[in-house]
Amino acid sequence: MDLSLKKFIQRKQIIKKENQLRFLNLFLRLLKNGYPTLDALEAMKWDKSLLKPANEIIHALKAGETIDEAFEKAGFHPTITSFLYFVKVNSDLQGSIEQCIIMYKQRLTNTKKLQQILRYPLFLFIIFFLLIYFLNQTILPSFVDLFQGNEDSSSTVVLSMYIIDVVSTFLFILLLFVIVFIFVWKLIKQRIPIETQIKIYKQIPVYRKFITAYTSYFFATHFSSLLKTGMSIKEILHQMANQQKLPILSHYSFIMIERLTNGVHISGVISSFTLLEKPLTTIFQKNTDAYFLEKDLVVYAELQLEEIENKILRAITFIQPIIFIVLGIFVIFIYVALMWPMFQLMNTI
Template sequence: MNLKKRSTEKWLPNKWPKSSNLVKKWSIDQQAEFFALLANLLTIGFSLTAALDFIVQTNKRMRPQVNLIVTRLKSGNGFSESVRSLINIGAYHQLLISEKHGRLKDVLKELAKFDRLKIKQIKKIKSMMVYPLFLCLILFVLMIMIRLFVFPQIQELMPNIHQSTSLTRNFRLIKYFLIGIVLLTGISFVYWFTQSPIRKVQLLIKLPLIGKLFQNYVAYYLASNLATLLKSGLSVREISITLAEFDKGSLIYSLGAKLDAALTNGQSLTDVVDETQFVPDEIIKFLNSGDPITEMANAMTAYSSLMFEEMMLTTNKIIGFIQPSMFIVIGITIVGTYFQLLTPIYNGVKGMY
């Protein structure tokens, strides 16, 4: 209990800092630029305050946010607490751990690398989606034109074609389908926000196509944070107490609380893995290996790098799957449109004989 209190008092903020209404949160590319620039300045010998002052003087785009960080630092807040409202929660947790244990520069480099690769993958997806989405737009316009102009002309030439058939029926089915999608999406959102962080991850890793990607990301995220804690010399028990003191809505807090409860009740780490379903067995093997903490930290660092590479490979596979899937959907839609157009003509011609 004393260890838990001492650990909390040393480095965890008492509350979230309030963000100024005039200062916007960084986008992912701005966040990556800030992390990379700050890491470079720290590497060449700048102190943290000197590096931030240098950014204020030389980077107009970041000046409002960095001025806010400097103001919070002067008020006695730590760096991670000062930057918390400007970055995503995952990056904040990694900065919080690294700031406490003296690896801020290394973690900043890792975060910048991760964000830049994420931006690169997003741009690649967007570039691959432009052509298929343009075709979809043309196809949608074509279907509307057929509905508004072609079918009325066909009905004038062939009065025995019933308007309620074919395209009208299909448009009605499309309308019901879209209503169903909207209702299902609403129910899914309500269900999602009532689940715990651990349950959310359990659901995400079961999704087709992106489930494997998210599982790799969780493995990378956990391994990199544990590596930082192990390099500082913390034992497994101390790590569980540390993790259990994070923001209550975060995954890392939920895992820390579960790990702390398991160790308190005499359960093994394997039991925690079985309950969560997404913590990799390799992480537990490293923690249960009995090796010196330094060797465990090195193994965890190597494993986090491996999971990062796996995450990039999985992302590339998903990107390669997107465009062919879009073309298949477009092809099916084109064939369906032709059937909608030709079926009533065929029925009308057949009715003449």
């Protein structure tokens, strides 16, 4: 109960998504203009909408917390703090923030597109569900009384009412199941071993593709940023294993360290992971020089980010036609439910 209450309070403290992006953009601009980190944060307090998060980050940094911990305490999204975690290793605050902005801006853009695409169809869905409910509760029962003398018409109306009841019950149970599942999953996710979580992800076809793409992107991005510091592969993997913001990446890094110690080449280890893309294996196979490996990983990460964007856009544009098709079926069903009994009655006259 205390843990749930704590999480609830933390959610309340999260700042608006648009303000998070504004904060990052302004912070980066000030850093590029030569401001030291704390001075840049002090300057950001001039903007009233950014005053509170800037104050919280300043207090956290002065208390000795790392940049990612400070941003997390201020309520920033995990996507942002996962990039900032590695600043204490690679010392590239500007580069990490630039990557944050690209990734988070893409996230906000796709979310807005999804909301725009779903807004009108969902409104129509609500209208049609209310219409069908009204039809089932008032008009169709009246038809049953009206067509009592005609067996065919009466049976058609009864069948229509039965179909509406079954479909409505199914959709209600499905919606309830999804809501309960999401709520329960958020509560118990942290208690489920990461190995079990990965097995669950692998069983969900569409989600598996997205999480594989994201895991591959984060792996390539963070690995390449740490390569720039001159660290060895094992040292990089230790850093990635110790972070907790990307659990799958941490789990895979621990396995890589263990297998590298046993003499297995890193490309062979990567190929065994189902949530990492195959091109990563090829990149590590062909590169023995850290400089070229870092360059290839940077290019791959950029291409992967574009691919993620394309996949999300395809998924979003695929959703709208499906919704309109279902709405079309509802319209036809309402027409048939109302008119077919009348045609049957007319044929008996």
